[in-house]
Amino acid sequence: MMLRSIKSLATSPSSHILRRGYASEAVPDRKVAVLGAAGGIGQPLALLMKLNPLVSSLALYDIANTPGVAADVSHINTRSEVSGYSGEAELGKALEGADVVIIPAGVPRKPGMTRDDLFNINAGIVKGLCQAIAKYCPHALVNMISNPVNSTVPIAAEVFKKAGTYDPKRLFGVTTLDVVRAKTFYAGKAKVPVAEVNVPVVGGHAGITILPLFSQATPKANLSDAEITALTKRTQDGGTEVVEAKAGKGSATLSMAYAGAIFADACLKGLNGAPDVVECSYVQSTITELPFFASKISLMKKGSLLCEGSLMLCTFIRCSTLVRLGKNGVEEVLGLGPLSDYEKEGLEKLKPELQSSIEKGIKFANQ
Ligand SMILES: NC(=O)C1=CN([C@@H]2O[C@H](COP(=O)(O)OP(=O)(O)OC[C@H]3O[C@@H](n4cnc5c(N)ncnc54)[C@H](O)[C@@H]3O)[C@@H](O)[C@H]2O)C=CC1
Numbered sequence: 040m041m042l043r044s045i046k047s048l049a050t051s052p053s054s055h056i057l058r059r060g061y062a063s064e065a066v067p068d069r070k071v072a073v074l075g076a077a078g079g080i081g082q083p084l085a086l087l088m089k090l091n092p093l094v095s096s097l098a099l100y101d102i103a104n105t106p107g108v109a110a111d112v113s114h115i116n117t118r119s120e121v122s123g124y125s126g127e128a129e130l131g132k133a134l135e136g137a138d139v140v141i142i143p144a145g146v147p148r149k150p151g152m153t154r155d156d157l158f159n160i161n162a163g164i165v166k167g168l169c170q171a172i173a174k175y176c177p178h179a180l181v182n183m184i185s186n187p188v189n190s191t192v193p194i195a196a197e198v199f200k201k202a203g204t205y206d207p208k209r210l211f212g213v214t215t216l217d218v219v220r221a222k223t224f225y226a227g228k229a230k231v232p233v234a235e236v237n238v239p240v241v242g243g244h245a246g247i248t249i250l251p252l253f254s255q256a257t258p259k260a261n262l263s264d265a266e267i268t269a270l271t272k273r274t275q276d277g278g279t280e281v282v283e284a285k286a287g288k289g290s291a292t293l294s295m296a297y298a299g300a301i302f303a304d305a306c307l308k309g310l311n312g313a314p315d316v317v318e319c320s321y322v323q324s325t326i327t328e329l330p331f332f333a334s335k336i337s338l339m340k341k342g343s344l345l346c347e348g349s350l351m352l353c354t355f356i357r358c359s360t361l362v363r364l365g366k367n368g369v370e371e372v373l374g375l376g377p378l379s380d381y382e383k384e385g386l387e388k389l390k391p392e393l394q395s396s397i398e399k400g401i402k403f404a405n406q
């Protein structure tokens with residue numbers, strides 16, 4: 040693995056973050072591929088990954104329109120070299136050597152649709168992309184954004200199993216947006232500084248399968264049962280709130296790009312050996328009877344220089360404490376911790392729906 044001194048990168052005014060975080064560090068070269076890079080999420084996510092000094096090579100792939108996005112992003116004077124790939128014939132080149140592959144490819148919801156209504160189109164897209172990942176970068180960490188995440192992650196797992204490349208430590212459903220929302224809504228209601236808030240969100244990524252654990256939220260606040268119920272419902276319906284506000288023009292893109300960038304950043308830190316990187320993610324799990332479940336996984340230590348320096352927007356981010364990530368992906372899936380009676384009830388209620396979405400994905404992949 041090539042190591043590059045970051046000192047030489049820390050000379051322009053725009054690289055103050057690099058100076059702060061990495062003045063005497065050497066960081067390895069890392070390639071990140073974004074599949075669906077010309078889309079509503081893909082474009083701002085490409086921008087945020089271009090701002091991330093942990094990335095040395097950024098490959099932007101879509102079925103069309105990628106050359107323009109890549110040319111645009113490539114003019115930003117940060118570390119990574121950007122390349123654009125358009126159409127299936129170029130997918131292999133986009134993926135070769137990738138350390139992290141982020142997948143926001145597929146159709147978004149319109150008002151009145153559930154995430155599961157996207158299954159018929161997105162399941163096939165994800166299956167095809169994962170077959171290519173198995174072939175061209177079988178060891179990459181895969182960050183699945185495409186909905187329905189509750190089913191697309193099991194689809195990816197089955198595709199990798201068939202190809203003989205499945206490593207459960209390297210496959211992640213990105214549920215970070217649920218955490219981002221829970222933090223924002225909690226801070227507003229509890230009147231605490233949003234930057235200090237941590238809230239684990241477990242389960243899955245659709246409706247009642249999204250279970251924020253406000254009983255574990257910090258800083259602590261004295262919220263009534265009615266307020267907790269309202270906060271839970273708003274977090275579960277956060278995606279629908281955006282879909283309705285966009286009135287037919289898609290779903291969350293900007294907040295999702297932000298959330299996707301946080302999660303990819305955590306994966307890169309884990310790969311680079313930073314200790315105790317922890318995020319919430321939907322992964323293969325044994326903490327409940329369900330084979331996939333979102334919970335805390337371990338990734339890196341709060342407050343270290345790497346954490347503070349690795350993303351421009353880090354001033355607003357505290358690494359949420361929830362799956363331990365390391366050099367091989369997931370290091371540890373953390374337990375649920377103590378639940379309130381309301382959360383215990385929510386957990387039991389979500390299981391049948393999550394189970395059925397998992398089975399649907401597995402069945403599709405094996406057809
Ligand atoms: N996990 C989460 O929290 C969230 C997930 N999403 C999901 O992310 C997905 C993308 O959303 P948007 O970016 O808003 O949609 P979009 O329609 O704006 O962009 C999707 C992009 O995927 C591309 N695409 C389609 N087939 C492809 C293929 N075979 N290979 C590569 N690229 C392909 C399209 O050309 C398009 O550029 C949707 O499924 C949406 O539901 C959205 C928000 C949050």
Ligand SMILES: O=C([O-])CC(=O)C(=O)O
Pocket residue numbers: 147148154186216277278279281282290291
């Ligand atoms: O709601 C949607 O369809 C997109 C999504 O997953 C979210 O915003 O959480």
